[in-house]
Amino acid sequence: MQTDMNPRTAVADSLSPAAAYRKPALSGRDMLFSLGSLLVIAIVVQMFYAAIIRPRAEIILARAEQAEQTQAPQTRSQAATGGNELRSIWVILKDYEQETAIILALWAIGLIGYQAHTTARGRRLLEKRYIDVDENHVVLPEDTRAYGRPLERLPEEERQMLVPRALMVGLNRFGATRSVQDAAEAVINECEYEAARLESQLSMIRFTAWAIPAIGFVGTVRGIGVALQEAKFALHGDISGVTAGLGVAFNSTLVALVLAILLMFFIHQLQQAQDKLVLEARAYVDRNLLRHMRVFS
Numbered sequence: 339m340q341t342d343m344n345p346r347t348a349v350a351d352s353l354s355p356a357a358a359y360r361k362p363a364l365s366g367r368d369m370l371f372s373l374g375s376l377l378v379i380a381i382v383v384q385m386f387y388a389a390i391i392r393p394r395a396e397i398i399l400a401r402a403e404q405a406e407q408t409q410a411p412q413t414r415s416q417a418a419t420g421g422n423e424l425r426s427i428w429v430i431l432k433d434y435e436q437e438t439a440i441i442l443a444l445w446a447i448g449l450i451g452y453q454a455h456t457t458a459r460g461r462r463l464l465e466k467r468y469i470d471v472d473e474n475h476v477v478l479p480e481d482t483r484a485y486g487r488p489l490e491r492l493p494e495e496e497r498q499m500l501v502p503r504a505l506m507v508g509l510n511r512f513g514a515t516r517s518v519q520d521a522a523e524a525v526i527n528e529c530e531y532e533a534a535r536l537e538s539q540l541s542m543i544r545f546t547a548w549a550i551p552a553i554g555f556v557g558t559v560r561g562i563g564v565a566l567q568e569a570k571f572a573l574h575g576d577i578s579g580v581t582a583g584l585g586v587a588f589n590s591t592l593v594a595l596v597l598a599i600l601l602m603f604f605i606h607q608l609q610q611a612q613d614k615l616v617l618e619a620r621a622y623v624d625r626n627l628l629r630h631m632r633v634f635s
Contacts, residue, residue, distance in 0.1 A: 368452075372542070375448045376441075383441050387432075395432035435557030435590040439550045443597040446546040450604045453539060457611050463501045464618055469627050476632040482513030500615065504528045504623045518631045525628065529620045536612045540605065547601045554594020561587025 430436070469485055471477060477485060486509045489502050496502060507528045512521035565584050 368539075371452060372449060375452075376445045379444045379448065380441050383437060383444065387437055391428050391431050394428040395426070398426050398429055429585070430589045431593065433557060433586050433590055435553050435560070435586075436593045439553050439590075439594045439597050442546050442550055442553070443601055446543050446601055447604060449543055450608050453536075454608050454611065457608070457615055460499050460501065460615050461611075461618070463496070463499055464622050466501075467626070468502060468505055469630075471626065471630045475630065477509075477512070477627065477630045478632060478634070479513050479516040482509040485509055486513075500529070500532050500619045501622060503532075504619055505627055508623055508627055512631055516633055518628065518633065521631060522624075522628050525620065525623050529616050532619075533613070533616045536616070540609065543601075543605055547598055547605060550598045550601065551594050554591045554598075557590025557594070558587040561585065561590065 431440070468489060469477075471485075486506060489497065489506050489509075492502055497506075504525050508521045508525045511524035512518065515521070561584060564586060
């Protein structure tokens with residue numbers, strides 16, 4: 339009975355003490371990726387604006403202005419179609435507020451994609467079996483060193499992920515306290531720590547989701563200010579300045595709100611995946627480790 343239930347007990351005594359568990363250290367890689375991606379996105383978007391969006395918008399605006407100034411009957415139809423041209427996507431996107439909002443939105447989506455990739459890697463670890471315990475064996479406090487050795491030999495990057503960390507925390511606490519309840523509480527605390535860490539990583543993305551509509555409102559204020567400055571010319575029949583200012587106001591708000599809605603959708607999808615990872619990791623540790631722990635007096 340003792341031999342079948344505890345085949346690793348004798349092996350554990352011959353192993354050296356397990357290395358102390360270390361919390362994953364903060365790395366500058368995430369910060370480097372964040373700043374580098376922002377710089378690259380800003381350069382690419384600026385090049386796209388300078389090469390495509392603003393030149394095409396200027397052509398459309400010049401054509402519409404020429405059609406308005408021409409009074410010949412044969413150009414009235416062109417003036418009538420000028421409103422449709424002013425609703426072109428190039429005109430809607432041409433201003434600096436829209437450009438800034440697009441840069442921030444693409445940057446936030448890049449950060450979401452990076453964190454989603456990390457979350458997907460963490461979920462793939464749920465398919466691996468780190469603790470080789472079946473229904474015919476139990477884990478005693480004396481066995482924790484032996485079961486912890488394979489976890490300590492994992493690559494550093496994999497060892498710092500949630501599932502191996504939670505397993506190591508549970509084993510270390512069980513070996514130190516000889517209490518299954520303490521081991522379970524340690525695993526729960528580790529999962530709560532991971533949930534809080536993932537939540538903190540979303541803070542910059544949430545700030546960006548808030549900043550994008552704010553930038554749109556800045557464009558609204560600027561556009562209304564331009565329209566008010568041109569109001570005196572509207573009294574003499576020239577409303578082009580007023581319409582241009584209102585166009586800036588409405589276009590910036592439209593683009594910012596659309597980007598904010600899209601970004602919030604991706605944020606909620608990422609948060610749902612992260613919460614699911616934490617819950618499944620906790621269930622994984624309970625199923626593959628905690629329920630096999632025993633303490634015999």
